[in-house]
Amino acid sequence: xxxxxxxxxxxxxxxxxxxxxxxxxxxxxxxxxxxxxxxxxxxxxxxxxxxxxxxxxxxxxxxxxxxxxxxxxxxxxxxxxxxxxxxxxxxxxxxxxxxxxxxxxxxxxxxxxxxxxxxxxxxxxxxxxxxxxxxxxxxxxxxxxxxxxxxxxxxxxxxxxxxxxxxxxxxxxxxxxxxxxxxxxxxxxxxxxxxxxxxxxxxxxxxxxxxxxxxxxxxxxxxxxxxxxxxxxxxxxxxxxxxxxxxxxxxxxxxxxxxxxxxxxxxxxxx
Amino acid sequence: xxxxxxxxxxxxxxxxxxxxxxxxxxxxxxxxxxxxxxxxxxxxxxxxxxxxxxxxxxxxxxxxxxxxxxxxxxxxxxxxxxxxxxxxxxxxxxxxxxxxxxxxxxxxxxxxxxxxxxxxxxxxxxxxxxxxxxxxxxxxxxxxxxxxxxxxxxxxxxxxxxxxxxxxxxxxxxxxxxxxxxxxxxxxxxxxxxxxxxxxxxxxxxxxxxxxxxxxxxxxxxxxxxxxxxxxxxxxxxxxxxxxxxxxxxxxxxxxxxxxxxxxx
Numbered sequence: 186x187x188x189x190x191x192x193x194x195x196x197x198x199x200x201x202x203x204x205x206x207x208x209x210x211x212x213x214x215x216x217x218x219x220x221x222x223x224x225x226x227x228x229x230x231x232x233x234x235x236x237x238x239x240x241x242x243x244x245x246x247x248x249x250x251x252x253x254x255x256x257x258x259x260x261x262x263x264x265x266x267x268x269x270x271x272x273x274x275x276x277x278x279x280x281x282x283x284x285x286x287x288x289x290x291x292x293x294x295x296x297x298x299x300x301x302x303x304x305x306x307x308x309x310x311x312x313x314x315x316x317x318x319x320x321x322x323x324x325x326x327x328x329x330x331x332x333x334x335x336x337x338x339x340x341x342x343x344x345x346x347x348x349x350x351x352x353x354x355x356x357x358x359x360x361x362x363x364x365x366x367x368x369x370x371x372x373x374x375x376x377x378x379x380x381x382x383x384x385x386x387x388x389x390x391x392x393x394x395x396x397x398x399x400x401x402x403x404x405x406x407x408x409x410x411x412x413x414x415x416x417x418x419x420x421x422x423x424x425x426x427x428x429x430x431x432x433x434x435x436x437x438x439x440x441x442x443x444x445x446x447x448x449x450x451x452x453x454x455x456x
Numbered sequence: 457x458x459x460x461x462x463x464x465x466x467x468x469x470x471x472x473x474x475x476x477x478x479x480x481x482x483x484x485x486x487x488x489x490x491x492x493x494x495x496x497x498x499x500x501x502x503x504x505x506x507x508x509x510x511x512x513x514x515x516x517x518x519x520x521x522x523x524x525x526x527x528x529x530x531x532x533x534x535x536x537x538x539x540x541x542x543x544x545x546x547x548x549x550x551x552x553x554x555x556x557x558x559x560x561x562x563x564x565x566x567x568x569x570x571x572x573x574x575x576x577x578x579x580x581x582x583x584x585x586x587x588x589x590x591x592x593x594x595x596x597x598x599x600x601x602x603x604x605x606x607x608x609x610x611x612x613x614x615x616x617x618x619x620x621x622x623x624x625x626x627x628x629x630x631x632x633x634x635x636x637x638x639x640x641x642x643x644x645x646x647x648x649x650x651x652x653x654x655x656x657x658x659x660x661x662x663x664x665x666x667x668x669x670x671x672x673x674x675x676x677x678x679x680x681x682x683x684x685x686x687x688x689x690x691x692x693x694x695x696x697x698x699x700x701x702x703x704x705x706x707x708x709x710x711x712x713x714x715x716x717x718x719x720x721x
Contacts, residue, residue: 350552354608357518357546357618358569359539368565372556449556449592 247419265393269328281340328392332385339381343374465532467648473526501659509674545614551605599630670712
């Protein structure tokens with residue numbers, strides 16, 4: 186039920202009964218700690234070879250042995266991922282805005298957009314290095330290629346899912362296309378844009394790391410490539426942990442922004 | 457004919473209006489041969505069964521739909537000219553508020569789009585929503601949301617208010633309260649009103665004239681002048697003349713329904 190009794194809603198009432206209250210937030214880290222303990226215990230009890238599966242303590246030692254190397258590589262991967270995400274989000278939203286205004290344009294532009302989606306990045310990457318070298322650009326473009334399509338599809342649906350009664354009101358007052366766009370279509374699309382971002386953020390990291398892995402030039406992809414060649418499984422797992430932490434942090438950041446920006450939307454209401 | 461609005465022209469002049477919607481099973485005729493006249497400052501209700509094309513008629517007057525046949529003049533010009541002149545105010549059955557804006561900002565939308573300025577707090581007070589100015593629509597009841605939609609529709613001072621079953625989704629108690637407030641607001645500013653409803657008592661209570669329509673295709677059946685004294689207050693609903701007028705409207709609607717039955721389906 187969407188309607189709330191405004192008079193009977195004291196400040197903070199939602200917090201007391203909602204997810205922020207109590208010790209519920211402790212559960213995920215405790216589960217994670219238990220998994221690490223079980224892993225450590227099993228590796229020791231079964232005397233597993235370290236190059237097959239290193240215990241968490243060995244992974245931690247590998248991380249702490251060269252923290253600067255991991256941090257520097259992670260920063261480069263993060264830069265490529267976020268750069269790609271920005272390129273994809275801006276261009277996909279702009280294209281969606283054009284497509285949302287005209288069905289013929291939508292039909293004309295959809296096939297090339299779909300082509301971007303189905304192109305195997307392993308085939309595209311060499312081409313990008315020929316054009317742009319081994320720096321930041323090909324990495325950002327791979328991350329952008331992976332995240333472009335989810336943003337395009339969601340933004341298009343979002344820009345079209347406008348309350349018809351609100352649209353009638355704008356038209357009855359002779360609102361311009363721009364007024365309708367800024368005051369109605371853009372805000373209406375934001376829940377869909379955030380849904381796309383939650384899919385795109387991990388994808389952009391994957392794109393950046395795959396590009397680094399293919400080039401071997403820099404970033405976490407290079408760390409993985411070298412550790413793989415050395416059979417250094419502890420560093421491999423360390424890289425996985427760093428990337429996992431990055432992905433989780435970025436997703437949490439998107440969720441936080443979503444709750445702040447979409448505080449009017451059903452999706453951010455306490456249940 | 458000029459497209460510019462003339463002050464002396466009737467608020468609405470519809471002649472020979474017909475509209476067909478294309479559908480998979482052939483065209484659906486929503487309206488057929490409709491004539492309608494609303495004088496400036498006059499309150500006219502359209503009563504008819506569901507699906508009689510009332511909404512189509514209202515959308516044609518608002519310039520939101522180009523009719524298949526016939527002509528629509530608003531203050532002597534085209535509906536588009538009336539839009540441009542900011543002469544129209546629109547309230548639909550669904551309030552169509554912007555959920556990310558506060559009540560006050562929703563009402564201000566009409567001013568942003570038209571460039572008109574007005575005393576917004578005063579307007580919110582007149583419509584009975586001053587206490588909710590900073591709330592979002594999602595925090596309000598259906599009746600309160602419809603009041604916000606009403607305030608937004610009249611904020612820029614339109615000369616023609618188009619209302620499409622605005623209280624249709626409300627419970628009976630809220631309907632009675634908001635109906636009386638609409639009477640009060642209208643008697644103060646006196647815009648022309650075209651009010652679509654299927655509630656007979658509501659139409660009689662509010663209007664100078666009630667137009668009765670038949671269903672599928674929508675045709676004009678009858679026109680009943682409501683010569684009750686103004687200002688209208690709640691107690692008027694229990695008077696004999698009120699009851700007689702309600703009976704007349706109901707009889708006209710029934711005659712239309714029987715006509716449909718004879719026509720066969």
